[in-house]
Amino acid sequence: MIGTNALRQPDPLIILTGVMQNAPGLLQHSRDTVSITQRVVDEVPGLGEIKKALILGAYLHDIGKVTWPAELHTKFPLSKYDRKVIEDHPRAGANLLRGIWPDVDPLVLEIVALHHTRPGRRGYPPVEPTYPALVVAACEVFSAMTSFRPYRAGTATAAEAIACIEKWAPAEIAGALKIIATHEALQNSKG
Ligand SMILES: [Fe+2]
Numbered sequence: 676m677i678g679t680n681a682l683r684q685p686d687p688l689i690i691l692t693g694v695m696q697n698a699p700g701l702l703q704h705s706r707d708t709v710s711i712t713q714r715v716v717d718e719v720p721g722l723g724e725i726k727k728a729l730i731l732g733a734y735l736h737d738i739g740k741v742t743w744p745a746e747l748h749t750k751f752p753l754s755k756y757d758r759k760v761i762e763d764h765p766r767a768g769a770n771l772l773r774g775i776w777p778d779v780d781p782l783v784l785e786i787v788a789l790h791h792t793r794p795g796r797r798g799y800p801p802v803e804p805t806y807p808a809l810v811v812a813a814c815e816v817f818s819a820m821t822s823f824r825p826y827r828a829g830t831a832t833a834a835e836a837i838a839c840i841e842k843w844a845p846a847e848i849a850g851a852l853k854i855i856a857t858h859e860a861l862q863n864s865k866g
């Protein structure tokens with residue numbers, strides 16, 4: 676006879692976390708993006724209603740990177756084909772997520788699929804972003820620009836990252852990132 680434990684479905688988040696370990700630096704970037712998103716949600720009134728989806732979307736936004744060949748994570752320069760693979764990671768990620776977690780909140784799927792879209796269709800895929808996708812996009816770019824990456828010579832300061840982000844992010848989200856960065860700088864100056 677099969678025990679009830681054998682019938683229990685494994686938690687999709689545990690599976691996804693295991694999958695994310697296959698991409699170098701991804702778990703760190705995902706956790707960093709979650710912590711920034713969490714703080715932005717606390718700063719901006721009205722985001723509380725979609726908090727769960729924003730946090731999950733922040734954690735899983737780059738899951739599509741696990742489909743990349745290992746060398747692509749650090750490769751430079753990139754070929755035309757490499758760029759195609761890279762620009763496909765939001766779509767690949769949403770597909771992967773849907774496969775592992777069929778009843779995941781559709782808003783989380785939307786965030787994963789649209790986290791590189793920008794107003795005026797200037798991101799990829801070339802469609803208009805939705806508000807939740809832009810919130811996570813701002814937080815993930817802040818994380819990406821201010822933390823060390825093996826293929827980039829230096830990291831940006833928080834002010835440089837925010838100057839970039841405020842060109843396309845909703846004003847209240849860029850404003851929240853400024854408050855968070857100022858608070859962080861104050862904390863650091865206290866040693
Ligand atoms: Fe991404």
Ligand SMILES: [Fe+2]
Nearest residue numbers: 736737815819
């Ligand atoms: Fe990212």
